[in-house]
Amino acid sequence: MALAETPAIAKVSGQPFTRIPPDLYIPPDALEVFLDAFEGPLDLLLYLIQRQNLNILDIPIAAITRQYMEYLALMQELRLELAAEYLVMAAWLAEIKSRWLLPRPASAAAEELDPRAELVRRLQEYERFQQAAQALDALPRWERDCFPASAEPVQHDRVRIPPPVNLADLLEALREVMTRAELFIRHPIHRELLSVRERMSQVLEQLDTLRFTAFTALFRPEEGRMGIVVTFMAVLELLREALLELVQTEPFAPIHVRRRG
Amino acid sequence: MALPELPIILEALLLAAGEPLTLDRLLDAFPETERPEREDLRAALVRLAADYAGRGMELVEVASGFRLQVPKTFAPWVSRLSEERAAHYSRALLETLALIAYRQPITRGEIEEVRGVSVSSSIMKTLQDRDWIKIIGHREVPGRPALYATTRMFLDYFNLKNLGDLPPLAAPRDLAAIGAALEGHADPSGASSADSLPQTEFPDV
Amino acid sequence: MALPELPIILEALLLAAGEPLTLDRLLDAFPETERPEREDLRAALVRLAADYAGRGMELVEVASGFRLQVPKTFAPWVSRLSEERAAHYSRALLETLALIAYRQPITRGEIEEVRGVSVSSSIMKTLQDRDWIKIIGHREVPGRPALYATTRMFLDYFNLKNLGDLPPLAAPRDLAAIGAALEGHADPSGASSADSLPQTEFPDV
Numbered sequence: 165m166a167l168a169e170t171p172a173i174a175k176v177s178g179q180p181f182t183r184i185p186p187d188l189y190i191p192p193d194a195l196e197v198f199l200d201a202f203e204g205p206l207d208l209l210l211y212l213i214q215r216q217n218l219n220i221l222d223i224p225i226a227a228i229t230r231q232y233m234e235y236l237a238l239m240q241e242l243r244l245e246l247a248a249e250y251l252v253m254a255a256w257l258a259e260i261k262s263r264w265l266l267p268r269p270a271s272a273a274a275e276e277l278d279p280r281a282e283l284v285r286r287l288q289e290y291e292r293f294q295q296a297a298q299a300l301d302a303l304p305r306w307e308r309d310c311f312p313a314s315a316e317p318v319q320h321d322r323v324r325i326p327p328p329v330n331l332a333d334l335l336e337a338l339r340e341v342m343t344r345a346e347l348f349i350r351h352p353i354h355r356e357l358l359s360v361r362e363r364m365s366q367v368l369e370q371l372d373t374l375r376f377t378a379f380t381a382l383f384r385p386e387e388g389r390m391g392i393v394v395t396f397m398a399v400l401e402l403l404r405e406a407l408l409e410l411v412q413t414e415p416f417a418p419i420h421v422r423r424r425g
Numbered sequence: 426m427a428l429p430e431l432p433i434i435l436e437a438l439l440l441a442a443g444e445p446l447t448l449d450r451l452l453d454a455f456p457e458t459e460r461p462e463r464e465d466l467r468a469a470l471v472r473l474a475a476d477y478a479g480r481g482m483e484l485v486e487v488a489s490g491f492r493l494q495v496p497k498t499f500a501p502w503v504s505r506l507s508e509e510r511a512a513h514y515s516r517a518l519l520e521t522l523a524l525i526a527y528r529q530p531i532t533r534g535e536i537e538e539v540r541g542v543s544v545s546s547s548i549m550k551t552l553q554d555r556d557w558i559k560i561i562g563h564r565e566v567p568g569r570p571a572l573y574a575t576t577r578m579f580l581d582y583f584n585l586k587n588l589g590d591l592p593p594l595a596a597p598r599d600l601a602a603i604g605a606a607l608e609g610h611a612d613p614s615g616a617s618s619a620d621s622l623p624q625t626e627f628p629d630v
Numbered sequence: 631m632a633l634p635e636l637p638i639i640l641e642a643l644l645l646a647a648g649e650p651l652t653l654d655r656l657l658d659a660f661p662e663t664e665r666p667e668r669e670d671l672r673a674a675l676v677r678l679a680a681d682y683a684g685r686g687m688e689l690v691e692v693a694s695g696f697r698l699q700v701p702k703t704f705a706p707w708v709s710r711l712s713e714e715r716a717a718h719y720s721r722a723l724l725e726t727l728a729l730i731a732y733r734q735p736i737t738r739g740e741i742e743e744v745r746g747v748s749v750s751s752s753i754m755k756t757l758q759d760r761d762w763i764k765i766i767g768h769r770e771v772p773g774r775p776a777l778y779a780t781t782r783m784f785l786d787y788f789n790l791k792n793l794g795d796l797p798p799l800a801a802p803r804d805l806a807a808i809g810a811a812l813e814g815h816a817d818p819s820g821a822s823s824a825d826s827l828p829q830t831e832f833p834d835v
Contacts, residue, residue, distance in 0.1 A: 203517055204542030249542050289539055292595045296527055297519035299592035304497045306582045308511035311503050313482040313493040313645035314443035315687045315698040317708045329719060329727075331788050335797060337724030338732060345744045429686070429703060436686030437704035438711055443648070446711075454711045481634070481641030498634060499642035502659045506643055506651075 205253030206290040208235060213287070220287055225264050225280055229257040256283070363398035368423065371408060376420035379410065431461060431469040432476070436493075445490035445581060488580035488587060518548050525558050526579070527594050530572035532564055549573075557582065636666055636674040637681070641698075650695035723753045730763050731784070731796060735777035737769055754778075762787070 202208045212231050213220060236254055239246055263279040278284075304310050371377055382399065383392050399421070402408045411420045429437075438454050439446060448467070452460055461469070470491060474484040483496045495503055504511070514522075521544055524536045536544050552558045557579040563569040575588070585591065634642075643659050644651060653672070657665055666674070675696060679689040688701045700708060726749055729741050742748050757763045761783040768774040780793070790796060 203520065204540060206541035247542060253541070286539075286541070290541060293520055293523050293527070293539055294516075296523035296592070296594050297516060300523050300526065300583065301514070301519050303583045303585070303592070305511070306494075306584065309497040309500050310483075310584065311495040311499075311646040312443055312648070313440065313495050314648050315440040315645065315700050316648075317437075317441040317700040318702045318705070329724065329787075331797070333724055334728045334731065334788075337721060338728035340721070341725040341729065341745055344746060429684075433684070433686050434704060434707050437700045438686075438707055440645075440687055440698070441700045441704070441708045442711060450711070454707045456706075456710070479634075479638070481638050481643075482645050493645075495642045495646040499639060499646070501661075502639055502643055503646045505659045505661075506647060506655070 204247070205232075205250045206287060207294070208232065208250070209253070210287060210291055210294070220284055220291070223280060223284065223287075225257070225261050229261045232257055360394055360397045360401060363394050364402055367395065367398050367402060368407065371421060371423040373423045376411060376422045379419035379421050382421070431465065432473040435466070435469055435473055439484070439491060439493045442492075445487055445492040447490040450490065485584060486586050487584060488577040515548075517545070518551060521548050522552060522557065522575075522579075525552070525573050526575050526588065526591060529574040529588075530561055531574075532570040532572055534570055555582075636670065637678040640671070640674055640678055644689070644696060644698045647697075650692050650697040652695040655695065719756075720753075722747075722750070723756060726753050727757060727762065727780075730757075730778050731780050731793070734779040734793075735766055736779075737775035737777055739775055741778075 202211065209228065209232060212228055212235070213223060218224065218228075233254060236246070236250060239250070260279045260283060306312075367382055370382065379399075383395050385392070387395075399408070403410065406424060408421055408423050411422070412418075434454075435451060438451060442450075448463060451466060452463070455461060470484065477483050481495060481499060482493050484491060484493055517540075520540055521536055524539055525531055528535070528539075533544055533549065549558075555578070556576055558573050559576050560571040561574045562572045564572055579585075580587065580590075639659075640656060643656060653668060656671060657668070660666060675689065682688050686700060686704060687698045689696060689698055722745075725745055726741055729744055730736055733740070733744075738749055738754065754763075761781055763778050763784070764781050765776040766779045767777045769777055784790075785792065785795075
């Protein structure tokens, strides 16, 4: 019990403490008490019950309530910060006490639960975990009770295990690099045999300012794809420079071209 | 030179590691061609543990594996060796930790309900900083409070292999039993059965 | 309980310390009233050292005191324990390896041409250290660049009988599909359909 362990100094806030509430079953030496060391109203209640070797199931509710109130008064007197939970408990105890003292009609007695039952349940539940906390604290704890046993290895070489690789990863890597490589594919530009400028001249020579010439007549299939492209670019360039004009009489009709005057 | 025996190799490995080693990590220390069977490894560990009876070390299995440690017996000498005092934890912290350990997953509100007081944030922070507890989810109720659970570090730290190794929690009495018991004791001064108190189930602490 | 014997206490102290302890520090671990004589301490240390013959630890005196260490005998196992497993190879390394596998023999310059960036020397070194690639000759062009190829170890690692077992590569776009198909193959060497070397199927880039 935490309170019983505390050495006997009957001083609170530097003042010797002399007045002990008459009903408190607390040895004077326990008064140094750190009243504020209670872990809450349940803890305080359990303390009061255990100090008197009472059975939780048999709480003399009137006596316990009185003691609890006196404790609260003491705490207030010492200006200890009182958590709201303590006051809630006080109200609850008062309620239980009043219900306990009221005569119960014989008929209702059978069904009605003992007004203390919920309090007992909570006290028991809390007590279980108080004990569990003590048991936990008693476990051999690392660094407090037992310690790492180690010995330095003489040799310090650290070997690195290379990471594993699977074939799927390898393929994935290849896929990525190839996809990327496609973006970098070089399009070799060969020196053109026929320059656009040269073709522009040739086209202009072919055309006349008065007569329209069929657009298709400008192209010579025997020059191949490259020749056709060059001719087309030459025509575009001539159009841009406003040296010729294209005429189409209706959609899909043949296109004709003539030199601008 | 003859190869050292398996338990001796394990001793060397555990001493050199300075941290818990799983069976798998122990097995990995052997080249594939010389890797012992798992059962042989276990048997060797058992032999080794027996060797340490009455010695300055013990072989224990905790959540993260097997480790060598200096047993509690030697704490008086060892603690004098280092200036640092092991941290002392408050009752509030231990109670909170106990609730999380035994009742996980649990919300802060549920801890507060049992303890009857609010749980300070600094306690939760200390427990998390120590890696003893972690948030493993949220309860799907308004506010979605965090659900706390203990970690493997917690088990390691308290020398436990798993949560089943925790000291047994006193059995709860259901309300009906409490009611019945109360009915039976109309007279408060009557013979109360002190032996029914839950704390008797605990080892003396 | 009887007090542990002096050598056993010393054992515990040395194990827990994790660093060399001088005679004075060892003495300090005992309460003044129980402090052993220096000669007794020395004698106990000698006894302890003898106990460790053939064990996984040895007691040595170094400049800064006495310490327990794991003898060199156990280096093969201990060093495997402390192996650091590098997490992953970089994409750059895998791409380089893939190009060497599928395009061998290949020069570093050719790899760089496909990858669009220079290949770091450390990657080539890692691959050579792992015995996955080797230099098999030089291209007879200015600078005589080395020609790289994969090794027998490479095939073994990936469970391939020969390079023909490498998944065939039709076009880059199909690699994803091949990869997906590979995931399904438990035995990569079983389902090799390509009897020609895969690099012939590469599109020219």
